[in-house]
Amino acid sequence: MKMNAVEAGLLLNKVREVNPLVHNITNYVVTNFTANGLLALGASPVMADSRAEVEEMAAIAGALVLNIGTLNERTAEAMVLAGKAANRNGIPVVLDPVAAGVTKLRSLTAQRILKEVNVSVIRGNAAEIASLIGESAESKGVDAGASKGNVKDLAVRAARKLDAIIAVTGATDYITDGREVVSVDNGDPILTKVTGTGCLLSSSVAAFLAIEKNMLHAASAALAVYGTAAELAAADTLGKGPGSFQIEFINRLSTVTAQDLAERARFEKGGL
Amino acid sequence: MKMNAVEAGLLLNKVREVNPLVHNITNYVVTNFTANGLLALGASPVMADSRAEVEEMAAIAGALVLNIGTLNERTAEAMVLAGKAANRNGIPVVLDPVAAGVTKLRSLTAQRILKEVNVSVIRGNAAEIASLIGESAESKGVDAGASKGNVKDLAVRAARKLDAIIAVTGATDYITDGREVVSVDNGDPILTKVTGTGCLLSSSVAAFLAIEKNMLHAASAALAVYGTAAELAAADTLGKGPGSFQIEFINRLSTVTAQDLAERARFEKGGL
Amino acid sequence: MKMNAVEAGLLLNKVREVNPLVHNITNYVVTNFTANGLLALGASPVMADSRAEVEEMAAIAGALVLNIGTLNERTAEAMVLAGKAANRNGIPVVLDPVAAGVTKLRSLTAQRILKEVNVSVIRGNAAEIASLIGESAESKGVDAGASKGNVKDLAVRAARKLDAIIAVTGATDYITDGREVVSVDNGDPILTKVTGTGCLLSSSVAAFLAIEKNMLHAASAALAVYGTAAELAAADTLGKGPGSFQIEFINRLSTVTAQDLAERARFEKGGL
Numbered sequence: 001m002k003m004n005a006v007e008a009g010l011l012l013n014k015v016r017e018v019n020p021l022v023h024n025i026t027n028y029v030v031t032n033f034t035a036n037g038l039l040a041l042g043a044s045p046v047m048a049d050s051r052a053e054v055e056e057m058a059a060i061a062g063a064l065v066l067n068i069g070t071l072n073e074r075t076a077e078a079m080v081l082a083g084k085a086a087n088r089n090g091i092p093v094v095l096d097p098v099a100a101g102v103t104k105l106r107s108l109t110a111q112r113i114l115k116e117v118n119v120s121v122i123r124g125n126a127a128e129i130a131s132l133i134g135e136s137a138e139s140k141g142v143d144a145g146a147s148k149g150n151v152k153d154l155a156v157r158a159a160r161k162l163d164a165i166i167a168v169t170g171a172t173d174y175i176t177d178g179r180e181v182v183s184v185d186n187g188d189p190i191l192t193k194v195t196g197t198g199c200l201l202s203s204s205v206a207a208f209l210a211i212e213k214n215m216l217h218a219a220s221a222a223l224a225v226y227g228t229a230a231e232l233a234a235a236d237t238l239g240k241g242p243g244s245f246q247i248e249f250i251n252r253l254s255t256v257t258a259q260d261l262a263e264r265a266r267f268e269k270g271g272l
Numbered sequence: 273m274k275m276n277a278v279e280a281g282l283l284l285n286k287v288r289e290v291n292p293l294v295h296n297i298t299n300y301v302v303t304n305f306t307a308n309g310l311l312a313l314g315a316s317p318v319m320a321d322s323r324a325e326v327e328e329m330a331a332i333a334g335a336l337v338l339n340i341g342t343l344n345e346r347t348a349e350a351m352v353l354a355g356k357a358a359n360r361n362g363i364p365v366v367l368d369p370v371a372a373g374v375t376k377l378r379s380l381t382a383q384r385i386l387k388e389v390n391v392s393v394i395r396g397n398a399a400e401i402a403s404l405i406g407e408s409a410e411s412k413g414v415d416a417g418a419s420k421g422n423v424k425d426l427a428v429r430a431a432r433k434l435d436a437i438i439a440v441t442g443a444t445d446y447i448t449d450g451r452e453v454v455s456v457d458n459g460d461p462i463l464t465k466v467t468g469t470g471c472l473l474s475s476s477v478a479a480f481l482a483i484e485k486n487m488l489h490a491a492s493a494a495l496a497v498y499g500t501a502a503e504l505a506a507a508d509t510l511g512k513g514p515g516s517f518q519i520e521f522i523n524r525l526s527t528v529t530a531q532d533l534a535e536r537a538r539f540e541k542g543g544l
Numbered sequence: 545m546k547m548n549a550v551e552a553g554l555l556l557n558k559v560r561e562v563n564p565l566v567h568n569i570t571n572y573v574v575t576n577f578t579a580n581g582l583l584a585l586g587a588s589p590v591m592a593d594s595r596a597e598v599e600e601m602a603a604i605a606g607a608l609v610l611n612i613g614t615l616n617e618r619t620a621e622a623m624v625l626a627g628k629a630a631n632r633n634g635i636p637v638v639l640d641p642v643a644a645g646v647t648k649l650r651s652l653t654a655q656r657i658l659k660e661v662n663v664s665v666i667r668g669n670a671a672e673i674a675s676l677i678g679e680s681a682e683s684k685g686v687d688a689g690a691s692k693g694n695v696k697d698l699a700v701r702a703a704r705k706l707d708a709i710i711a712v713t714g715a716t717d718y719i720t721d722g723r724e725v726v727s728v729d730n731g732d733p734i735l736t737k738v739t740g741t742g743c744l745l746s747s748s749v750a751a752f753l754a755i756e757k758n759m760l761h762a763a764s765a766a767l768a769v770y771g772t773a774a775e776l777a778a779a780d781t782l783g784k785g786p787g788s789f790q791i792e793f794i795n796r797l798s799t800v801t802a803q804d805l806a807e808r809a810r811f812e813k814g815g816l
Contacts, residue, residue, distance in 0.1 A: 028300045035468075036518070040514050040515070048375070049344070050377055052375075250514055254465070
């Protein structure tokens with residue numbers, strides 16, 4: 001099976017047919033946007049971060065997202081518990097290492113999760129992924145820093161070292177298991193002007209993992225769907241601003257079709 | 273007094289005149305949407321969930337909402353404290369048992385609130401209400417499950433067993449005190465594609481309870497106003513998607529009139 | 545240097561050029577709106593409220609915002625830690641005393657912050673500012689109460705007593721260091737129908753403090769930019785409702801220009 005627009009369209013349709021339950025332990029800035037984005041895409045979001053219930057919730061979900069923005073001691077603990085429960089039940093886990101490398105708490109929590117939980121996919125910008133493997137990249141708060149090195153090579157090194165699928169997103173996205181690399185060249189710069197677009201992207205990857213076992217393909221399809229919806233929304237709201245884009249993007253996540261992917265998705269797959 | 277569109281319109285106007293303060297202890301997914309929805313409707317929202325202040329806040333509110341989505345130990349405790357303070361001050365309490373039955377924490381917390389607090393109205397979907405009285409209904413995460421049994425009968429059984437007004441919402445809503453049943457047949461399926469529409473509905477019921485002592489009428493009017501605004505917003509944004517609907521729904525909550533209710537509200541009231 | 549529309553336009557352009565990192569410890573109702581508003585304005589928002597990371601985050605920020613809505617014991621402690629770290633690093637601190645005077649927790653926390661942290665600017669409505677200096681003003685929940693006294697005089701008394709810049713916002717805003725007073729007469733009443741517009745205003749003031757040392761000018765410029773964007777958004781969405789306004793306001797924060805300020809900003813500066 002080769003990753004292409006047709007395959008991505010089939011996976012999109014499957015998300016909408018299955019409505020997978022995606023359990024998010026995420027930061028309190030993006031909860032509403034994430035839930036609405038997942039609903040628009042066709043998934044079924046649930047948020048729960050109490051240690052007293054995350055194991056039960058993760059066990060009935062199709063996928064689990066651990067997002068370390070606005071962490072605290074209580075939720076960090078809940079993430080590890082939920083991750084272990086997902087592992088016991090064979091449920092894929094996505095880690096979004098928001099601002100890893102910026103504070104010790106975030107770096108240590110990301111490391112702890114990677115040590116105690118079998119993470120399926122890590123989705124972050126170049127600075128965040130670099131920090132996970134002890135490399136440095138320019139970083140400024142939670143914004144995507146432009147890495148000075150080669151982003152594709154960074155992704156491959158991280159995938160091998162962390163034994164997980166890595167999705168480094170930026171102007172071009174690279175998804176790799178350390179052997180194969182898929183690049184996705186969709187999206188629009190206005191995504192960087194709306195908070196939580198990276199977080200929702202991680203949750204969208206989780207929705208695709210819930211319905212497709214080939215994780216490299218699932219993650220790549222999610223990125224292409226997301227980027228295509230963003231391009232359509234950006235075209236619809238050209239010149240208006242990020243408020244209008246945010247709303248139209250939710251619209252487009254619900255209306256983007258396999259046909260739109262056939263016309264716009266730009267995948268490239270190659271060796272290393 | 274018979275519940276009808278004219279009565280609902282009068283209550284809507286009274287909400288806008290009185291601007292009742294509604295104290296919400298709610299989940300962190302829906303806070304912004306709930307506050308903006310209450311403002312649009314004409315109420316005055318306040319959010320506070322610290323044990324150190326909820327009693328004071330509940331005591332000055334016109335109504336209190338306890339919503340168990342994204343619970344934790346701290347906020348569960350705060351809900352009980354706030355509920356008791358509301359009871360001491362004669363302030364109506366709405367319980368939204370989000371995903372009761374899905375995890376033990378949610379079921380036990382809902383049961384604890386029902387035991388320690390005199391709850392005026394419980395607003396939930398069929399699965400949630402069924403779980404509160406030990407019955408089962410199909411449930412999947414926090415989505416509204418379609419109950420296999422007769423929803424109206426479920427509502428009556430729950431009202432009698434829990435000694436509260438029950439509002440079971442779905443394609444048709446049933447509101448009952450265990451003796452009389454009002455059905456409301458407004459709304460639009462796109463409401464299920466926007467997160468927090470159930471939560472905001474519970475808070476809207478609270479706004480009406482704050483200004484009308486006949487709780488069956490207050491709750492029924494709130495549901496009809498909400499469903500009518502949703503119908504108007506769905507018509508305005510037909511074919512666009514849930515992003516546009518969410519925004520237009522807030523608009524319509526602020527502009528829906530007694531005249532709109534006269535044209536669209538579909539109440540039915542009968543015996544058992 | 546005299547505060548006027550030209551000056552405000554220069555500061556707006558500087559915010560967009562510098563993209564200052566603004567660290568917000570704020571209430572969970574407004575996080576998404578605040579982050580999107582700051583991004584639209586040209587700043588770079590970060591949210592972090594764990595005691596384990598706020599000192600590091602505040603130390604790398606251009607400004608810190610402490611907003612006491614939806615406080616709890618954990619976040620109150622984090623605010624003090626972050627505030628002290630900001631002070632040690634010479635980083636300006638904005639306090640938004642949401643609903644100070646309404647509950648003991650809020651009043652005591654505001655007092656504690658003012659005692660332990662050197663606060664640069666306090667932005668609130670008349671009731672909140674009055675409560676900080678032991679005066680009373682009409683207050684109802686978190687809504688802006690209309691003060692019976694003279695708001696300008698209140699601002700001056702508070703500035704002298706609290707040794708901080710005070711920005712009392714309402715129909716007309718007054719900004720003062722206790723010696724000079726700038727009034728800003730921009731904005732639109734629909735701002736009171738969208739939750740978090742006061743909170744985002746405080747965070748916008750922080751963005752301007754991060755790029756301009758004359759704090760009276762920075763705060764005044766932020767208020768004029770904010771009010772001008774609101775006027776443009778209100779005109780664009782006339783008759784639609786608060787949902788549309790909220791979105792268009794975010795758009796306008798990103799597109800408002802120095803030229804718009806030249807046409808609309810209404811400053812007045814005078815002695816006491």
